[in-house]
Structure formats: structure tokens, C-alpha cells
Amino acid sequence: MRRTHHCCILGSSDVGKEVVLMGWVQRRRDHGGVIFVDLRDRRGITQVVFNPLVDEAVHEKAHGIRNEFVLGVRGRVDHRPEGMTNPNLVTGEIEVMVTELKIFNEAKTPPFLIEDDIEVSETVRLAHRHIDLRRPAIQANLLRRHQAAQTVRKYLNNLDFIEAETPVLTRSTPEGARDYLVPSRVNPGMFYALPQSPQLFKQLLMIAGLDRYYQIVKCFRDEDLRADRQPEFTQIDLEMSFVGEEDVMAVAEGMMQSLFSNILDLELNTPFDRLTYAEAVGRYGLDKPDVRFGLELADVSDIVAASGFKVFSGAVEKGGVVKALNAKGCIDFSRKEIDDLTALTAVYRAKGLAWIKVREDAWQSPIAKFFTDEEKTALAGRIDMAPGDLVFFVADAPGVANEALGHLRNHLGSRLGHIDENEFRFVWVTEFPLLEYDESEKRYQALHHPFTAPLEEDYDRLEKDPLSVRSRAYDLVLNGSEIGGGSIRIHQRELQERVLSALGISAEVAEEKFGFLLSALESGAPPHGGIAFGFDRLVALLCGQRSIREVIAFPKTQKAACLLTGAPSAATKAQLEELSLRMML
């Protein structure tokens, strides 16, 4: 018995043909006499009919069929009787009258029905992922993921990129996320690290003269999970030689165009909008702004710096800021609603959320009394206050005030219906700070990574005022979600050493950890730069999914476990011994 057709293809024009279909039993309707079976494969469903008048033995055998049995059926394609067609089915015009039935395999009753829109807990779904993956909706996601990967490959191949593989067993680098370590059997006491990204290898490929490289590659970061974060995830990683920001961004924009055109049949306009980091944070509060709606923040620090409201003036005095967000027309928010929003901002460490309701005649607010008429006039002008408005304020360190109001902005944007869910709005965020100060470790850290080039005009501040140095990094943000990021890299040893030094990495440590890079940089390194995209996030957006777990065939739970295989699991004594490891538990 050999399959002749898939379960989605047969129609009126095939009537009379003898066909062989193979697939799973979606549903069985046993009328005692005639038995209907919906046979499902990856492509669709065809109704096959067992009729005792056609073949009594086959009909008898069909009584035993249950859901998810795997069948092969031979039969003749027939028109359905008058009025019995099913318009909901692509193959609803016809049915297959079965003359031969092969039961390849029986199946235990599945833990849930193989249907879209079923409500099953994720625990159950992940524990039986091979069954969950039979659902058309998930298969559609995986298909779309496949199409996305193919689109990217085709696009980059056409631009003369070379797909090259880089090692998975590599060495740990001190910066960045926590590494997954792999013990080396033949080097007792030594460990490989799984790559957080192929960053250094792709730079070496540029130094090697590959000119243009890409890879769709797994990366590993041993950090806590989120809806959009898995410990192993896939990047579209690329790097180009002899380029500046504009070149990389143009390639990225073209990639997005072909993706959205191929997958969603949507034509994107390029170039995408640009915002500097300072603009993004200033106007939207976040470095990954959702620019589908306005509701921008305003800085009122200068106006309230000398005000009688100590929370505001005090914050400014301590180097903080007072930022405002005008929720236009929201004057009817209740006390409880405002309390809830206060709680929302508290999540981001805001100590309070001040508010003013703008009435026709006066301000209704616990803090209105603290302001002079001049201050009120200035505020009203800066924030565009009009009767009916509800204005929120956070006074805090810039990071806290912006982030708290930025998230409040996203919340309000969604709640007030300002967001068009069908819109895809890209924006580049550029000129990130090169460094940030890590309070807990009392040292500077690279915001992007230590190989990102500073803006040339800021070079001389690397030592004097490192926090003011901007970088040649760029993030691509889509609808408030960071989907990619990259930079122009440092391609000269001397500059790389200065940056590592600014990061508090001694020359000795630098030589030990990055010696191979430093020496490569003085072996004829071309100017180069690149970008990496979070493929899972990108596909999730293309599939309209909130969680990347919906576009990953075998995702991990929040505790980084695989419910299907039971990974991670204990190692045997013998395994540990071979690796010269001893358990401390």
C-alpha cells in the first residue's frame, strides 16, 4: 500500500479515482451501519467512509478504529450525496469509499483532543508535546517558522553572505550572561561554555576575510526565563566587513521587508524610523519604545525644581528627574484605578505616582497646592493640559522615572485602545551609551558587549567621563519588542584595550580571556559590524503569539525543564567520575 494523495487535495475533479490516503483518525462517527472517519495529515482532513454494502469485512474491521489510530485506506473518490457536502472542509465535496483498510498502529486515548482552540494547561501540553504538535495551529506556527528561516537564507544568500557554522563547545567569557558549562573529560577540571552568541567567532570570520557571514544558530544563556526568553534560543546572526551603521541597517531592513512580504504579504516602508537612545528614553521612557501610539512623556524637572513639593524638588536636587505622562481625557479614573496604576509603577521601583485631574475650573490633586501660579502655567504648557486630562508624575532617578512611566505608558496605550494590533511599526534605536555603572558590582559594564565601537567623537571621554560615551550600537524594535541588536565593532587593538580597561578589565585578564581577539585585531582586521535577531521572538510576532513557546517545537518550562524528556536529570556516579566531578549535594 502506497500513499497517492494527501488529505487536503481531493475534490470533485478526482471523482472516480482510486486513491490511497494515510494519516491519523481525527474523529470517528459510527452509525452502526455506515462509519465515517475524518482522516488527518499535516495538510488537512478527508472524510473516508466504511460501508458494509461496499465491503463487509473492511466495515467490520473499522468498528475498532479509535481517535489517533494511524491508518492507510484505499478506496474510490466519490461525490457526496446531494446536500451532504461540508463547506467547512476543503475536501468537503467528496469522500473516499474504503475498500481496503490498514491499521498501521493503534493509539491510546490522547490526553486532550487534537483541535485548535482547546483549553489545556501548558503543563499537559508540554508533557505530551508530540501530541500537542499535531494540532494544526501549532503546525502552522512551525511551518511559518520554517518559511521565515528559508526567506532569511534566500535573502542573505542573494546578498552574497556565506552561512558558516561556529563552535558550540567554546570558552567562557567573563562579560555577559551566566554561561552553561560543559565539563571536559579529557581535560580534567576544565570546562567549555556553550556560546551566548557567536560574537567573537563571527568577528574572526571577518578578520579571515569572509566579508559577509550569517548563521541561524542556537545560543545559550543560563538566566531566568520569561514568556519571550528561553535558555536556549535561536538567533539570526550576521556580520559584514567594510561597513558602517547604515549598511547593516539597510540589510536588516531589507530582511524584514522580505520576511513580512513573504510570510504576511505585507509591504513594509523603509527606511525605518530612527530614534537615539536619549530620544527614545526621553519621549517613551524605554529603550524599546512602542511607537504605534503617542502618549509621550514630558520632562518637567526644570519647572518644579524649586517648587514647594519636596518630593519633586528633592528628586531634582539629588540629580533625579520629574517626568509626566498626560492621559488625555482620563479624568474619570477612579481612586482605585489610580491606585492600581500606582502599583504598576511600583513594580519598576517608582516610590510613588503623583497625579493631577484637570477640571474646567481648577486642578483636583493632592499636590496642586504646592505649586505657584507660574509653575502651574508652565506645567500646563509643557504637558499640554486641558480639561478632562489626568496627568501622572514620577519623580526619581532618571532610570526609575523613565522606566516606570514607560511601562505605564504601554499599559495605558493598550487599555485606552491606542494600539492597532494589526500594525507593525519598526523603529531603530541608536547611540546607546557604551557603558553603564553596575551598582552591585561597583564597576562599569558594557551595555551591548565589550566589542562595540564607541562613537569616534566620544573617544576622548572614554577615560574622563565613560558614562557619557555613546556607542555605535543599534537595536531594532518592533511594537515595543526588541527583535534585534548589533553594532559596529572595534577593529583596532588599541581601542579595544582602552574599552576593556574602561570596563575595569586588567591588561592581564584581557590577555588571558581575549588574547586571541586582541592579537587577531592586529593581524589585519577590517572595519566590520553586524547584527543578530531573536528568531523566536520574530517568528512569534509573525505568528501573532505572545509566548515564544508557541513557535518552538520543544520549549522549556520556566524552571528550564523539558517536561517531555524530563531534562535535566541526574548524572550517574560513573559519569561524574569520568569527568572528575564530585557532587556537593
Added chain:
RNA sequence: GGGGGCGUAGCUCAGUUUGGUUAGAGCGCCGGCCUGUCACGCCGGAGGUCGCGAGUUCGAGUCUCGUCGCUCCCGCCA
């Protein structure tokens, strides 16, 4: 590491507020009947360590403490 939500039949849930007889429903499953269904129909039936462990109580699905798992978020994620 921290905060929120969830955990009762194979699945989705009700019951927990106010402790009290034999823990219910829908779907699924099993059996019977049924020749035109496509969420087939009708009749009958099985199925429970109320996540786990302590405690309070005459009595715990229900109250208390602990613990495990799933999930959302903060921290973390160059």
C-alpha cells in the same frame, strides 16, 4: 532571590468565602442501539491519594504551616 496567579476525574472547571452524609458538571473514555454523519444521535456505565507532607479539629477538598510543579512579572538576561 522576590511578588502575583493556578493546582479537584484523562481534559476544562464548579465546590474552598461560613470545615459536616456517598466530592459534582461538560467534554473525553467504555458498553449497547443506530446506513448519511461531519461537535452524529439515543440509552447505560466506569472513572478521584482534591499536587505532596505535616498540623489544628470529633471531623479537612475547605483552616494553618511547609513543600513541589506550572505560569506572569521584578531582579537577572554583555
